[in-house]
Amino acid sequence: MDLYEHQARELLEEAGIPTPRAIYAQNSHDVAEATKKIGFPCVIKAQVKIGHRGQAGGVKLAHNLDEAILASEQLFPMTIHGHKVNGVLVAEAKNIIHEYYVSISVDRTSRDYDVLATANGGTEVEEIAKAHPESVKRLHIDPLEDFDLAAAKHMAEQIGFYHADGDQAAEILLKMWQTFHSTDATLVEINPLAKVGDPDDESSKSLSALDAKISLDDNAAYRHDGWQRFVDPNEGDPLENKAHALGLHYVHLDGQVGVIGNGAGLVMSSLDAVAGAGEAQGTGIEPANFLDIGGGASAAVMAESLEIVLSDDKVRSVFINVYGGITSCEEVANGILEAIASMNNIRPIVVRFDGNKAAEGLEILANAANPHVLVAKTMEEAAAKAAELAANADNGGER
Numbered sequence: 001m002d003l004y005e006h007q008a009r010e011l012l013e014e015a016g017i018p019t020p021r022a023i024y025a026q027n028s029h030d031v032a033e034a035t036k037k038i039g040f041p042c043v044i045k046a047q048v049k050i051g052h053r054g055q056a057g058g059v060k061l062a063h064n065l066d067e068a069i070l071a072s073e074q075l076f077p078m079t080i081h082g083h084k085v086n087g088v089l090v091a092e093a094k095n096i097i098h099e100y101y102v103s104i105s106v107d108r109t110s111r112d113y114d115v116l117a118t119a120n121g122g123t124e125v126e127e128i129a130k131a132h133p134e135s136v137k138r139l140h141i142d143p144l145e146d147f148d149l150a151a152a153k154h155m156a157e158q159i160g161f162y163h164a165d166g167d168q169a170a171e172i173l174l175k176m177w178q179t180f181h182s183t184d185a186t187l188v189e190i191n192p193l194a195k196v197g198d199p200d201d202e203s204s205k206s207l208s209a210l211d212a213k214i215s216l217d218d219n220a221a222y223r224h225d226g227w228q229r230f231v232d233p234n235e236g237d238p239l240e241n242k243a244h245a246l247g248l249h250y251v252h253l254d255g256q257v258g259v260i261g262n263g264a265g266l267v268m269s270s271l272d273a274v275a276g277a278g279e280a281q282g283t284g285i286e287p288a289n290f291l292d293i294g295g296g297a298s299a300a301v302m303a304e305s306l307e308i309v310l311s312d313d314k315v316r317s318v319f320i321n322v323y324g325g326i327t328s329c330e331e332v333a334n335g336i337l338e339a340i341a342s343m344n345n346i347r348p349i350v351v352r353f354d355g356n357k358a359a360e361g362l363e364i365l366a367n368a369a370n371p372h373v374l375v376a377k378t379m380e381e382a383a384a385k386a387a388e389l390a391a392n393a394d395n396g397g398e399r
């Protein structure tokens with residue numbers, strides 16, 4: 001999961017990394033209120049999960065209330081590189097003396113952690129690496145060794161922070177590492193990590209994280225209560241997002257029987273049949289989703305569909321209802337077996353085929369003799385079977 005800047009900054013602040021005071025706002029009224037607390041000048045920054053906001057006009061400086069409101073009215077309707085703006089951050093504007101770049105990420109090849117850093121920060125690191133390759137230092141943190149303040153100081157020296165910034169840089173590196181580790185992140189990036197303050201007053205100068213990017217490891221979500229605090233209600237259902245990215249027509253519902261069919265009408269009838277069966281059986285079992293694989297679906301589409309449906313932990317059985325027209329039941333049968341072969345945690349699948357290559361499809365399933373796959377002759381029979389299996393599944397099905 002990628003975090004918005006305002007969320008990433010929250011984590012940095014919690015770790016004790018200095019960041020300018022900032023307030024997240026979702027409309028112009030709240031921006032005006034925020035400026036009362038932040039003061040002027042302030043920067044108003046579009047919140048989108050993509051870099052280069054500055055270059056795209058997504059970061060605006062405001063010296064007074066009128067400018068702040070004008071900026072927010074320009075930012076809220078914006079789409080930056082295909083990402084709709086989700087709120088803005090009103091942040092205290094700092095006088096930047098120098099910009100550094102620092103990131104920690106997982107290095108899958110060397111199985112350790114990469115620290116990328118340069119004293120030429122500000123722009124995206126890929127660009128810095130092109131323009132000044134010699135300035136970008138790539139260092140490593142060994143997962144088996146302690147990364148403590150002494151190690152952080154040594155690293156800051158290698159990176160080449162200016163003399164006066166070295167000690168504070170070391171503390172920030174250490175806190176970045178602690179954030180990275182404790183949140184199960186795959187990336188913690190500060191760009192710019194800026195030296196800010198009054199150029200004529202040495203004592204006012206310090207390092208501050210003006211922009212941050214953090215990605216969290218989805219596989220570790222269970223250790224963090226699913227990161228409820230970071231879930232974006234505007235982003236919708238994660239399973240729906242995944243399905244839509246694959247081009248599947250999927251709607252996530254609340255029940256226990258996954259439903260896959262071809263053609264919206266047939267899938268709707270299948271949902272009704274499942275709900276009807278649940279009612280008739282007195283179990284209250286309901287459909288878990290709507291998924292229409294459309295016409296002419298390949299084995300691959302069927303396999304992807306089954307994976308999506310089964311990645312819903314609430315699903316205890318699946319009903320696949322295909323009326324072969326352009327779609328061949330043979331392809332669908334192969335897709336089912338393909339998906340099963342590549343997955344753990346399969347739940348019972350009840351299949352009903354009719355139409356194009358139905359007999360061939362059923363034969364493929366019969367030959368495979370997979371204990372998870374059952375067949376039924378009619379839609380009603382299949383729905384009743386799937387509902388019954390879902391009701392009788394022990395809670396192992398719930399994982």
Ligand code: GDP
Nearest residue numbers: 043051052053054059093094122191192210211
């Ligand atoms: P990005 O373009 O998405 O990486 O957004 P950033 O938050 O990094 O902002 C882009 C640029 O805006 C920074 O590199 C700075 O040059 C500038 N910027 C951001 N915050 C401030 C600030 O507080 N003061 C000043 N003077 N410039 C800022």
Ligand code: MN
Nearest residue numbers: 122191192211
């Ligand atoms: Mn940036």
